[in-house]
Amino acid sequence: MVRDQEQECCRARRRSRTLAGMGLTVVVLMVGISTIFTGTVAAQEAAAPVLKIDTGDTAWVLMSTALVLAMILPGLALFYGGLVRSKNILGTIMQSIVVLCLVSLLWIIAGYSLAFGPDKGGLIGGLEWVGLSGVGSDPHPVYGPTIPHQVFMLFQLMFAAITPALITGAVAERMKFTALLIFAGLWSLLIYVPVAHWVWGGGWLGKMGALDFAGGAVVHISSGVSALVCAIVLGKRKGYGSDYMAPHNLPFTLLGTGLLWFGWFGFNAGSALGANGLAASTFLATHAAAATGAVVWMAVEWKHRGKPTVLGIASGAVAGLATVTPASGFIGPFSAIIIGGFAGILCYFAVVWKGRMGYDDSLDVVGIHGVGGVFGILATGLFASKAINAAGADGLFFGNAGLLGIQAVMVVAVALFSLIGTWLILKVVQLAVGLRVSPEDESTGLDLSQHNERAYS
Amino acid sequence: MKRSIRIMTTMLPVLACAILVGTEGGYAQEAGVSAPVMSAPLSQEAVPAVAPAQPKIDTGDTTWLLVSTAMVLAMTAPGLALFYAGMVRSKNALGTIMQSFIILCLISLQWVLWGYSLAFGPDKGHLIGGLEWLGLSGVGLEPNADYAATVPHQAFMIFQMMFAVIAPALMTGAFAERMKFSSFLVFTLLWATFIYDPLAHWVWAVGGWIRNLGALDFAGGTVVHISSGAAALACAIVMKKRLGYGKEHMAPHNLPMTVLGASLLWFGWFGFNAGSAVASGALATSAFVVTNTAAATAALAWMMVEWIYRGTPTVLGAASGAVAGLVAITPASGFVGPMASIAIGLGAGILCYGAVLWKARLGYDDALDVVGIHGVGGIWGALATGLFASKAINAAGADGLFYGNPGLLGTQALAVLISVVFVFIGTGVLLKLVDGVMGLRVSEEQERMGLDLSQHEERAYS
Secondary structure (H helix, E strand, O other), X not given: OHHHOOOOOOOOHHHHHHHHHHHHHHHHHHHHHHHHHHHHHHHHHHHOOOOOOOHHHHHHHHHHHHXXXXXXXXXXXXXHHHHOOHHHHHHHHHXXXXXXXXXXXXXXXXXXXXXXXXXXXXXXXXXXXXXXXXOOOOOOOOOOOOOOHHHHHHHHXXXXXXXXXXHHHHOOOOEOHHHXXXXXXXXXXXXXXXXXXXXXXXXXXXXXXOOOOOOHHHHHHHHHXXXXXXXXXXXXXXXXXXXXXXXXXXXXXXXXXXXXXXXXXXXXXXXXXXXXXXHHHHHHHHHHHHHHHHHHHHHHHHHHHOOXXXXXXXXXXXXXXXXXXXXXXOOOHHHHHHHHHHXXXXXXXXXXXXXXXXXXXXXXXXXXXHHHHHHHHHHHHHHOOOOOOOOOOOOHHHOXXXXXXXXXXXXXXXXXXXXXXXXXXXXXXXXXXXXXXXXXXXHHOHXXXXXXXXXXX | OHHHHHHHHHHHHHHHHHHHHHHHHHHHHHHHOOHHHHOOHHHHOOHHHHOOOOOOXXXXXXXXXXXXXXXXXXXXXXXXXXXXXXXXXXXXXXXXXXXXXXXXXXXXXXXXXXXXXXXXXXXXXXXXXXXXXXXXXXXXXOOEOOOEOOOOHHHHHHHHHHHHXXXXXXXXXXXXXXXXXXXXXXXXXXXXXXXXXXXXXXXXXOOOHHHHHOOOOXXXXXXXXXXXXXXXXXXHHHHOOOOOOOOXXXXXOEHHHHHHHHHHHHHHHHHHHHHHHOXXXXXXXXXXXXXXXXXXXXXXXXXXXXXXXXXXXXXXXXXHXXXXXXXXHOOOOOOOOHHHXXXXXXXXXXXXXXXXXXXXXXXXXXXXXXXXXXXXXXXXXHHHHHHHOOOOOOOOOOOOHHHOXXXXXXXXXXXXXXXXXXHHHHHHHHHHHHHHHHOOEOXXXXXXXXXXXXXXXXXXXX
């Protein structure tokens, strides 16, 4: 009944039909593959070396996986959904939903193998783990020796899903749904997967000694830089700078912020891959940086604009969280406070300066995740300490200047790769289906034009 | 109004009696309860030498089960409450939320007082649990090896409580926007006692006859989803249509709220399914992986089918698809691998979408599609378990048709049939009973006014 109302008029029917048809074929093919692999997984499980599963560690990483899911749905979906105009909220939420679903499938089928499978020349993982064959319940010696290998795979799946979802803030209110679907799939396989391999999967950046505890480069720099490219290639929203475009529901945004903060404990402290001292120290650093980032952003805004805003304190918290991410497992609480403080200042001014630069990064992905991510990776080179994590390295302030250089190389490499790769993918998608909705559809809003639904009635 | 207060007051003494009976009966029974449950801390030093298999509490397993319990709570309130509330008209938002919320409170008590004992207590004739565990007497902090050998028995009890809570809460979607609050309370209590508790016993309890048949239901496909789906059908038929159904505009009043609810359902479902391993380790992990995969696949499948069939992919469709996938994977989650879960999710997205479409032709008003999603999804999941289950994933399970054992599919089908018939008829009888005593529906004026004002004298938005 609910679905039956006011949904009969439909445009773009023919094109979406063919696209949907293509999508369906892909899904059907996957199921075909499925039956073949179920057998293989089982066969491989018995062969792997036996490491001991710890129930506490497994419980914590399972919980963390669920927490990172909550960052995407409903966290990010509502954070972004509240910031757009009411005619675009469903379209915005839908982008997070569909990215999560699509990447979940791609990751299991091929993404995980390419990112974390046996290393090929430092650049990419092999195809040995395609369809999760060989990824069973026995622990992997590197990827969490006390948890089932599949837990690590799933935890990483959530990271792979949130990264393209973050980018959607830059294309908000104007990207065609079909274009987004194709872009997200390509981006996940062609940008996220290689970067994750370089840093975490035994690739060249990781071997060089670059430190990224929970995804400052892999998640935040890659999504921030790609967001910049998207904002430039897509162009401004209709009426940007002249029309009133205030957030339509800030309490939604705050609810989203709360869930992001909540989920970030899983994101960062879960990256310890166990319930242990490192997880506790990471948890503390995460919280300290978020609180400091929020308070400092508020203070700077108060001084600079005259009023402390609720959106400001929420953005400050997210900036603090994004910035401390790569450092969280290598630093103590006081370093986290300093990092959070700088995050509040730097990201605030990045967002203010955006207005002068002229690109329409609608929901400030560049200012918060890009700038925060870059600063966080460099700050790791300053504040990291072996006293906190013996498996890490000392940073500049602990007598090792070399780490800062390595971190800088990582920033440049990941930023350049994301920049060029995203631009190429966007051009391909533009040629294939076009990137933007028509001007009339944009005026109508994504909810009605792309999904034939109204958020509120 | 006055009448409902009177009914509530008559119910109070019944509850009080149950507490008394529970505690007294319990103490008398202590000696008879199986040893691991009641072995007091005093005797513990002596015990290991005598009984080497003494269950020991594992902190990791207990942590996971406790967290899972909280996650399943989040599925009912706020998850399901908001999922449903966003789909009704704004004048019924509070009434809809209230139903989930009060079920959480009501069944929490019912479960502690007598529900757990009826469902999981010592078996009587393979049909029902005994009264030995009334008021949780005998359900202590020592593990019960029959159900979960490494966690306190009470942790297992409270995890199961959240299942008993969500099953009737799911059903409320079928009679949304028109049921009288007092009748709803009485009906829920009766349904939990006479439908849910016996069914849970049959399927999950030691000695339950469907369990003895060898039917597999890892996390509640039959007990929770088929039961709530079949009951929802009975409710929709007995309660009849909403005023203006088919003529008036009844679009969801707040879809972002529905998405918020669906997201929290997805989040909580990890506790529901992976928590059902009642331990933290390989089986919980495997259940977690297939849960996420099936949800994602079903959401995409529903979206694609809708895109082809109607021309636009909708947000409500994606959210419904995800829930359908979660429902379908529930019974299979502990027995299948990730690739099988893609097939199960795909089937769920397509079948449930079709079921929701066909509903309109059948003419009953299952307001929020409980039958189409939970009933059909649950049945598909139970049958799919008979197809895809594999002992390589869970040695305690069985092989399905695709692994060379066609017998399991028959057993699953039999379990489905029995559950549907039992629940459908039982729910119909209970509804007629409550209807005869106090009436089921609000008056026409009250329905027009909305449940918020007529039942609770509150407005959701002002």
